[in-house]
Amino acid sequence: MEHAITVLSLISPKIKGEKWHFACLNLKKNVKPCYCIFSAHNLTELAQKANSNKVKAMLQDTLVFVQDKDTLQLQDLGVELSRAEVILVSELLILFFPTLRQDDWEEICLKLGIRQKKTYCSPAHKKARILWEIIKQCWHKGLNEDLGFISKLSELTKGLSCNFFLELLSKEILKQFPDRPIRTDAFFNVQDSLSEAQHSLFGVEEEQNNEKVPASLKWAERCFEPGGLLSQSFPGYEPRKMQKVMAEAIIDSYDKANNLVIEAGTGTGKTIAYLIPAIWWAKKNEKRVVIATHTINLQEQLCNKDLPLLHSILPFDFKQVLLKGKNNYICLKALLYEKATADFSAQERLVLAGLLSWVRETGSGEFTEIASLQGRSFFWKKYGADNPDCRPGECRFARHCFMLKARKKAENADLVIINHSLLFADIKTNNSILPEYEDLIIDEAHNLYSTALKQLGFEISREALQKTMENLSGGKGSLVSVLKRNIPLWAELYPTSGNWTELYFMLDQVSLQGREITSLAQELFELLQSILGGRQNLRLSRDKLGDRVYDAWMIALENLTTELIELHQNLARLYACLAADIDQLESYRYEVGKNKNEINQIIDGLKVIAAGEEESRVTYLEKSNVLYLKNTAIDIAAVLRDKVFNKNNSTILTSATLTVAGRFDYFIQEIGLENYKVLKLESPFDYEQQMIFCIVKDLPIQHTPEDVLAQKTASFLTEIAKVLNGRTLVLFTSHRYLRLVNYYLRENLESFPLRVLAQGLDGSREILLRNFMHHDKSILLGTSSFWEGVDIPGDSLSCVIMTRLPFWPPDSPVFEAKAKLYEKMGRDPFRELHLPEAIIRFKQGFGRLIRTKEDKGTVILLDDRIITKQYGSHFLKSLPVLTHYRGSLEEIIYLVEKQNTVV
Numbered sequence: 001m002e003h004a005i006t007v008l009s010l011i012s013p014k015i016k017g018e019k020w021h022f023a024c025l026n027l028k029k030n031v032k033p034c035y036c037i038f039s040a041h042n043l044t045e046l047a048q049k050a051n052s053n054k055v056k057a058m059l060q061d062t063l064v065f066v067q068d069k070d071t072l073q074l075q076d077l078g079v080e081l082s083r084a085e086v087i088l089v090s091e092l093l094i095l096f097f098p099t100l101r102q103d104d105w106e107e108i109c110l111k112l113g114i115r116q117k118k119t120y121c122s123p124a125h126k127k128a129r130i131l132w133e134i135i136k137q138c139w140h141k142g143l144n145e146d147l148g149f150i151s152k153l154s155e156l157t158k159g160l161s162c163n164f165f166l167e168l169l170s171k172e173i174l175k176q177f178p179d180r181p182i183r184t185d186a187f188f189n190v191q192d193s194l195s196e197a198q199h200s201l202f203g204v205e206e207e208q209n210n211e212k213v214p215a216s217l218k219w220a221e222r223c224f225e226p227g228g229l230l231s232q233s234f235p236g237y238e239p240r241k242m243q244k245v246m247a248e249a250i251i252d253s254y255d256k257a258n259n260l261v262i263e264a265g266t267g268t269g270k271t272i273a274y275l276i277p278a279i280w281w282a283k284k285n286e287k288r289v290v291i292a293t294h295t296i297n298l299q300e301q302l303c304n305k306d307l308p309l310l311h312s313i314l315p316f317d318f319k320q321v322l323l324k325g326k327n328n329y330i331c332l333k334a335l336l337y338e339k340a341t342a343d344f345s346a347q348e349r350l351v352l353a354g355l356l357s358w359v360r361e362t363g364s365g366e367f368t369e370i371a372s373l374q375g376r377s378f379f380w381k382k383y384g385a386d387n388p389d390c391r392p393g394e395c396r397f398a399r400h401c402f403m404l405k406a407r408k409k410a411e412n413a414d415l416v417i418i419n420h421s422l423l424f425a426d427i428k429t430n431n432s433i434l435p436e437y438e439d440l441i442i443d444e445a446h447n448l449y450s451t452a453l454k455q456l457g458f459e460i461s462r463e464a465l466q467k468t469m470e471n472l473s474g475g476k477g478s479l480v481s482v483l484k485r486n487i488p489l490w491a492e493l494y495p496t497s498g499n500w501t502e503l504y505f506m507l508d509q510v511s512l513q514g515r516e517i518t519s520l521a522q523e524l525f526e527l528l529q530s531i532l533g534g535r536q537n538l539r540l541s542r543d544k545l546g547d548r549v550y551d552a553w554m555i556a557l558e559n560l561t562t563e564l565i566e567l568h569q570n571l572a573r574l575y576a577c578l579a580a581d582i583d584q585l586e587s588y589r590y591e592v593g594k595n596k597n598e599i600n601q602i603i604d605g606l607k608v609i610a611a612g613e614e615e616s617r618v619t620y621l622e623k624s625n626v627l628y629l630k631n632t633a634i635d636i637a638a639v640l641r642d643k644v645f646n647k648n649n650s651t652i653l654t655s656a657t658l659t660v661a662g663r664f665d666y667f668i669q670e671i672g673l674e675n676y677k678v679l680k681l682e683s684p685f686d687y688e689q690q691m692i693f694c695i696v697k698d699l700p701i702q703h704t705p706e707d708v709l710a711q712k713t714a715s716f717l718t719e720i721a722k723v724l725n726g727r728t729l730v731l732f733t734s735h736r737y738l739r740l741v742n743y744y745l746r747e748n749l750e751s752f753p754l755r756v757l758a759q760g761l762d763g764s765r766e767i768l769l770r771n772f773m774h775h776d777k778s779i780l781l782g783t784s785s786f787w788e789g790v791d792i793p794g795d796s797l798s799c800v801i802m803t804r805l806p807f808w809p810p811d812s813p814v815f816e817a818k819a820k821l822y823e824k825m826g827r828d829p830f831r832e833l834h835l836p837e838a839i840i841r842f843k844q845g846f847g848r849l850i851r852t853k854e855d856k857g858t859v860i861l862l863d864d865r866i867i868t869k870q871y872g873s874h875f876l877k878s879l880p881v882l883t884h885y886r887g888s889l890e891e892i893i894y895l896v897e898k899q900n901t902v903v
Contacts, residue, residue, distance in 0.1 A: 002029065003062070003063045003168070004026070004027070004028045004029075004061060004062040004063065005026070005027045005028075005062060005063050005065065005132075005135070006024060006025065006026045006027075006058050006059055006062045006063070006064050006065070007023075007024075007025040007027075007064075007065045007066075007128045007131050007132050007135070008022075008023070008024055008025075008064060008065070008066045008128070009021075009022070009023040009024075009025075009066075009067070009124040009125070009127040009128035009131060010022055010023075010124060011123045011124045011127060014755055014775065018753070019039040019040060019041055020039060020040045020041075020042070020043070020045075020046045021037075021038075021039045021122050021123045021124035021125075022036075022037070022038055022039070022040070022046060022049065022050055022124050023035070023036070023037045023122060023124035023125040023127065023128040024036040024037075024055050024058050024059075024128075025125075025128040025129070025132060026058040026062065027132070034058065035125070036052075036054050036055055036058060037121075037122050037124065037125045039122065039124075063085050063087060063164075064085065064086045064087070065086075065087050065088075065089050065131060065132075065135055066086060066087075066088060066089065066131075067088070067089050067090055067102075067127075067131060068088045068089070068090035068091070068102070085164055086161055087161045087162060087164060087165050088160075088161045088162065089131050089134055089135060090102050091157070091160055091161055091162035091350060092134065092135065092138040092162055092165060093108075093134065093138075094350055094351065094353070094354040094372045095138070095153060095157070095162060095166075095350075095353055095354055095357055096137070096138040096141050096142065096357060097111070097112070097134075097137075097138070097141075098354035098355070098357055098358040098370050098371065098372055099111075099358065099369045099370060099371060100112075100371055101371040102371065102372075103767065104770070105127070105130060108130065108134065109130060112133065112134065112137055114130060114133045114134075116129075116130075138165075139169065142166075142169040142173075143169070143172060143173060143176065145173075146180070146181075146182070147170060147173050147174070147180065147182045148182050149356075150166055150169055150170050150173065151170065152353075152356065153166055153353045153356070153357070154166045154167065154170065156349045156350070156352055156353040156356075157349060157350060157353055158349075159346050160346055160349075160350055162350070212316070213280065213283040213284050213316050214280070214284075214315075215284065217251055217255060219280065220247060220251055220276050220277045220280045220281075221244065221247055221248050221251060223247070223276050224239060224240070224243050224244035224247055224273070224276075225239060225244065226239050229313060229314075230272075230313075233312075233313040240268065240269050240684060242264070242265075242268045242269075242681040242682070242684065243268060243269040243270075243272065243273045244273075245679070245681065246262060246264060246268065246270060246273040246274070246679065246681060247273045247274070247276060247277050249262065249677070249679050250262075250273070250274055250277040250278075250652055251277045251281070253650045253652060253677065254277065254281045254439060254649070254650050257649050257650055258650060258675060258676065258677055259645060259648075259650060259651045259652075259653070259673055259674070259675055259676040259677070260650070260651075260652045260653070260676065260677050260678075260679065261445075261653045261654075261658065261664055261667070261668065261673065261676055261677070261678045261679070262652065262653070262654040262658075262678075262679045262680075262681065263654070263655065263656065263657070263658040263659050263664070263679070263680045263681065264654055264655075264656060264681045265656055265681060265682050265683025265684075265685075265880060266656050266683050266685065266847055266850065266851065267683045267684045267685045267852070267853065268681050268683065268684065270443075270654055270656075270681075271298075271301065271302060271306050271443070272306060272310075274291075274441050274443075274652060274654065275291075275302075275306055275307070275310060275415075276310065276314075278291065278415060278439070278441060279310065279314065279318050279414060279415060281439065282318065282414040282415060282439075283316055283318055283414055287437070287438055287439065288413060288414055288415065288416055288435065288436075288437050288439075289414070289415055289416075289437065289439045289440070289441065290415075290416045290418060290423075290434065290437045290439070290440050290441070291415060291416070291417050291418070291440075291441045291443065292418050292419060292420050292422070292423045292440065292441070292442045292443065293417070293418075293419055293420070293443045293444055294419065294420050294443070294444035294447040294451065294789075295444060295788075295789040296419075297789055297791065298443060298444060298789075299322060299417060299419065302417055303320070303322050303417060307320050307415075318414040318415065319409075319412060319413045319414050319415070320413055320414065320415035320416070320417060321406065321409040321410050321413040321415075321416055321417070322417045322418075323406055323407075323409075323410045323416050323417065323418050323422065323434070324366060324406070324418075324419070324422065325386065325419075325421060325422045325425050325433075326384065326385045326386035326387075326403055326425075326433070327380055327381070327384035327385065327386035328366050328367055328368065328380075328384070329364075329365045329366060329367070329384065329385045329402045329403040329406065330355070330359060330362075330365045330366075330367060330383050330384070330385065330402060331383055331384060331385040331387060331397075331401075331403070332359070332397040332400060332401065332402075333395060333396075333397050333590060334382065334383045334384075334385075334387070334590075334594070335355060335356070335359065335383050336397075337586075337587035337590050337591060338352075338383075348378075348379075350372075351372050351373065351379060352379075354370065354372050355370065355373075355379070355383065358370055362402075364402060364406070365402025365403070365405075366402070367379070367380055367384070378467065385401070385402070385403040387594055387597065407435070410434070410435050411435045413435075416434065416435065416437070418434070420442070420444075420447060420448060420451035420452075420455075421451055421454070421455050422434070423440075423442075423644075424451060424452055424455035424456055425455060427456070427639065427643045427644065428455065428456060431643075437648075438648055438649040438650075439648060439649050439650050439651075439652075440644065440648050440650075440651045440652070441651075441652045441654070442651065442652070442653045442654070443654055443655065444655055444789075445653040445654055445655045445658065445667075446655045446657050446658055446667070446840055446844070447655075447788075448640075448653070448671055449636060449670050449671065452633075452636040452639070452640070453632045453633070453634075453636075453814060454632070456632060456633050456636065456639065457630060457631055457632025457633065458604075458605030458608065458609075458630065458631045458632070459605075459622075459628045459629065459630040459631075460602060460605060460606070460628070460629050461525075461626045461627060461628050461629070462521050462522065462524075462525035462626070462627065463626050465517070465518075465521045465602070466518050466521060466522075468595065468598060468599065468602075469514045469515075469517050469518045469521075470514075471591075471595060472510050472511065472513075472514035472567070472571075472595060473511055473514030473515045473518060474507075474510075474511030474514065474515075479588075479591050479592070479595070480507050480510055480511050480514070482588075483503075483507055483588060484504065484507050486588075487500050487503060487504055490582075490584070490585070493584075494582055497581060497582055499577055502577055503574070503577040503578070506570060506573055506574045506577055507574070509570050510567065510570050510571065510574060513563060513566060513567040513570065514567070516563055517560065517563050517564060517567060520556070520559055520560045520563055521560060523556060524553070524556040524557060524559075524560050525627055525629075527552065527553055527556055528553060528621055528627060528629060529627055531545065531549060531553065531621070532621045532623060532627065535623070536622070536623050537620060537621060537622045537623065537811075537812065537813050538620060538621045538811075538813065539618060539619070539620045539811075539813040539816050539817060540553065540619045540620055540621060540629075541613055541618075541619075541817075542613065554610065557606060557609065557610055558610055560606070561603060561606045561607065561610055564599055564602060564603050564606070565603055567599060568596060568599050568600055568603060571592060571595060571596040571599065572596060574592055575589060575592045575593055575596060578592060605631065608631055609629070609631045615821055615824070616633055616634060616635045616821075617631060617632065617633050617634065618631070618632060618634050618813055618814055618816075618817035618818075619631045620813030620814070620817075621813075622813075630813075632814065634814055634817050634818045634821065635818075635821070636670075636671070636672075637669070637670065637671060637672025638672060640671050640672050640673075641672040641673070641674065645672070645673060645674065645675075646674075651673075653671075653673070656683075656843075656844075656847060657840050657843040657844050657847070658840070659680060659878065660835075660836045660839045660840065660874065660878060661839070661874050661877040661878055662680065662877065662878070664678045664680075666832070666836035666840075667840075682880070683880055684853070685850055685853055685880070686853075687850060687880045687881045688881060688882065688883065690850055690853070690855060690856050690857075691849060691850055691855075691856065691857055691858060691859060691881070692858045692859075692885060692895070692899060693846075693858075693859050693861075693879070693881050693883070693884040693885065694858060694859070694860045694861070694884065694885045694886075694887065694892045694895065694896075695860075695861050695864070695866055695867055695884055695885070695886045695887075696716075696860065696861065696862045696863075696864065696887070696888070696889055696892060697864050697867060697886050697887065697888065698864075698888040698889060699712060699713075699716075699862055699863075699864060699889065700864055701804060701862075701863050701864060701865060702865070706737065706740070707740070710737065710740040710741045710743075710744055711744050712889070713741050713744075713803060713862060714741050714743075714744035714745040714747075714748055715744075715748065715889075716862070716889050716893070717730060717741070717745055717779065717801065718745060718748040718749060718752075719893045720799060720801070720860070720893060720896055721749070721754050721779045722752065722754070723893065723896055723897045723900055724798045724799055724896070724900060725754075725776065725777050726754050726755065726776060726777040726778045726779050727776075727778070727779075727795070727796060727797055727798040727799065728779045728780070728797075728798065728799040728800075728801060729772075729780050729782065729786065729790070729792070729797055729799070729800050729801070729848060730779065730780065730781045730782070730800075730801045730803065731782060731783075731786055731787055731800065731801065731802045731803065731806075731845045731848075732781065732782065732783045732803050732804070733783065733784070733803070733804045733806050733807070734783065735759075735760055735783055737803070738758065738759065738760070738781050738782075738783055739758070739760070739761070741781065741803070742756065742758045742761065742781055745779070745781075753777060754777050754778070754779060755775060755777055755778045755779070756778075756779055756781065757771055757772055757778055757779070757780045757781065758780075758781040759781060759782045759783055759785075759786065760783075765782075765785055765786070768780060768782070769790065769792070772792070772796065773792060773796045786848075787806065787841055787844050787845040787848075788841075788844040788845075788847075788848075790848050791851055792848070792851070793851040793852045793854075793855055794852075794854070794855065797848070797849065797855075797857065798856075798857040798858070798900070799849075799857055799858045799859075799860065799896065800845065800846070800848050800849045800857070800858075800859045800860070801859075801860045801861075801862065802842070802845050802846075802859070802860070802861050802862065802863070803862050803863070804862070804863045805838055805842060805861075805863045805865055805866060805875065806838050806841035806842055806845065807834055807837075807838040808834065808837060808838070810834070815833065815834065815837075818833060819833055819834070835871055835874060838875075839874060839875055839878050842875055842878070843878055843879070846859055846879060858895075858896055858899065860892060860896075867886060
């Protein structure tokens with residue numbers, strides 16, 4: 001790069017007492033790099049240093065590169081950036097390395113091979129060096145690209161800082177490689193970069209170890225015995241009795257075609273206990289076994305740790321595949337046939353450019369690889385392979401289709417790893433997604449019901465509906481406007497191949513209807529918002545709303561549904577008008593078909609709601625960032641029984657938390673399981689020695705005003721965090737209460753070097769967990785998603801505090817509807833629904849602390865109802881500890897301090 005370059009870096013303090021750090025790195029051709037590095041105790045001092053003559057001189061006549069989030073802070077400090085050509089390194093990463101997370105410097109250095117000097121340097125200096133290495137790698141990677149591809153990226157990034165970088169890159173490519181051919185076909189970028197072996201559906205099969213699979217039922221059991229396969233393979237392996245018992249029970253269930261429910265406490269080794277029997281059974285009978293998990297963490301453990309380990313020790317080979325839902329895979333046709341990008345925001349166009357870059361390199365086509373797509377469900381929906389109009393036999397992209405490639409691998413696999421959502425998606429589509437199977441293992445089975453509610457239901461928001469209508473309402477860059485603009489040309493080129501006059505008329509009709517539906521959706525959701533008021537959710541039933549309000553919203557719903565039905569009919573006519581024999585219209589016909597099918601799915605969902613109230617379903621409102629109208633079944637037992645359990649040879653359901661006071665009744669009844677056996681395996685951990693369970697008895701939850709309760713809770717958390725130097729996870733049952741406690745806690749810790757990380761305020765769940773584990777002196781506040789699936793072994797976590805017993809709110813729409821159903825059946829909703837649900841969640845939260853036999857610490861409950869209410873004993877009986885300590889807030893702080901001193 002011929003231009004002079006300056007890299008600016010800023011590190012802000014994370015906790016009280018830390019300094020600000022600033023670095024300015026100036027690089028010119030044939031000149032030794034020039035540095036300006038300093039730190040400051042406050043913003044005033046930092047601003048003075050950042051505006052020194054030396055820094056100003058380094059910014060003159062240069063390209064300035066900064067990390068995205070530093071830009072505003074630098075401007076606030078008075079650093080003059082407006083006269084320089086400023087390029088954001090975050091944009092370059094999205095373009096050239098879209099799979100890398102912007103906030104994970106360790107991963108960036110590892111993946112890009114950036115070697116960091118071991119000698120000490122300022123954090124800002126270190127960051128500036130990394131930024132410079134990223135810039136160089138983006139430049140060199142860009143030089144190897146085709147000029148046609150760089151031009152496509154330039155077109156998408158107009159108005160963004162990276163556009164100037166691409167402009168310089170284009171000039172350099174022309175200068176260095178004047179004879180390099182320029183390609184203009186959009187598909188070549190994918191087609192040429194996909195190797196036959198990697199992406200063809202008919203790639204070369206890997207060689208298999210064809211050693212004979214042992215025939216004896218006892219073989220898999222003996223793997224877990226002293227002197228067995230595991231002992232022979234791993235020096236120091238300690239046979240676990242519970243692991244062997246679990247494996248024996250699974251093999252017996254396979255052999256006798258029974259269903260089996262297993263509660264296996266933490267540390268049992270349940271994944272290996274079910275994997276060895278499953279692999280052996282699949283290979284012996286030449287029938288695949290499907291394993292369904294709830295969390296990505298467990299899928300990663302299976303695919304990256306447990307299964308590779310078993311590949312290395314089993315005397316026979318096996319194949320496994322991780323299969324995801326259709327919408328997790330990018331559809332090349334949808335991406336490369338995209339016609340309506342004019343209405344995209346600048347950031348959306350940048351992400352689209354990153355998608356085009358990524359799709360040329362990916363081996364799986366899974367959206368989860370792309371860091372910049374996190375939280376952008378719009379792209380998943382728009383470019384995902386979940387299209388009802390998908391016809392692989394007629395698609396020119398079929399040979400390179402990532403979804404088909406994954407399906408073919410699944411058909412040839414012995415084990416197919418899926419998540420609960422895909423299991424229900426398969427049920428919803430009459431078993432059209434998963435390859436045939438007879439044996440199923442459902443891990444993390446306590447989540448089965450909640451997943452079913454989401455997957456077997458329907459939801460729509462005004463924003464989602466309007467996004468669909470934008471493509472049809474005729475605005476600038478929309479599909480309708482693009483079609484209209486091309487009709488004169490098509491009529492001239494193909495005068496006899498299409499009814500161009502009718503096509504134009506149909507486009508006008510669709511455009512009018514798109515605008516009308518947008519208006520009707522606005523009216524409906526404004527009415528629903530007024531009904532909801534300040535609440536977060538509400539069941540939309542006649543008994544809750546009254547006749548007048550209920551009838552009003554049903555009329556608004558009917559008006560919207562009627563207009564959508566007419567639009568769907570017109571889109572079908574429009575689709576027919578686009579002549580199938582004209583190749584140039586293929587991409588437009590695909591877009592119209594995709595919109596038609598999407599609207600049909602919306603119509604089907606709204607029709608179910610409009611049909612009126614059913615005892616087995618519930619319609620409700622839920623407010624998060626936007627307002628959703630939702631409908632779902634509340635009784636899934638019959639669905640699971642008919643679509644899963646009855647068709648399988650055997651279904652194994654397992655989790656660490658399935659029982660309530662030692663019994664499986666609630667879980668069994670909820671899922672409708674028949675012909676089953678149960679097995680309860682205790683954890684091998686010595687909980688009495690490894691932890692203390694404390695119950696605060698002087699914080700009456702039900703009789704203390706919430707604001708006072710929040711202040712007392714924050715004061716208690718402050719003292720605990722000081723004693724433990726952070727290392728504390730606090731679990732809440734309400735986002736609102738979390739924010740309230742967070743406010744007082746930050747106020748208390750303002751002059752103390754502890755970092756508070758709060759869900760919904762300081763990043764995603766993944767970022768919060770990573771920051772908590774990588775940074776000392778942190779206290780993490782989380783709600784529902786942190787009660788389970790959080791695995792923080794070792795010294796990073798010393799204390800788990802539960803602010804309340806995790807009962808669902810009684811007015812939670814699904815549980816309210818289910819409770820009414822229980823009442824009609826003569827059952828007790830509290831004893832048979834609310835209490836079991838709370839106990840299972842409580843066990844999950846309790847289990848966050850002890851993850852290995854080396855872990856130690858304290859679990860504290862700030863809810864006295866566990867000792868003042870009769871039902872509290874059910875919670876205590878469900879825990880792996882027999883003893884607990886009851887005391888005041890002060891007494892428990894003293895106990896934790898004493899325990900921490902001993903450790």
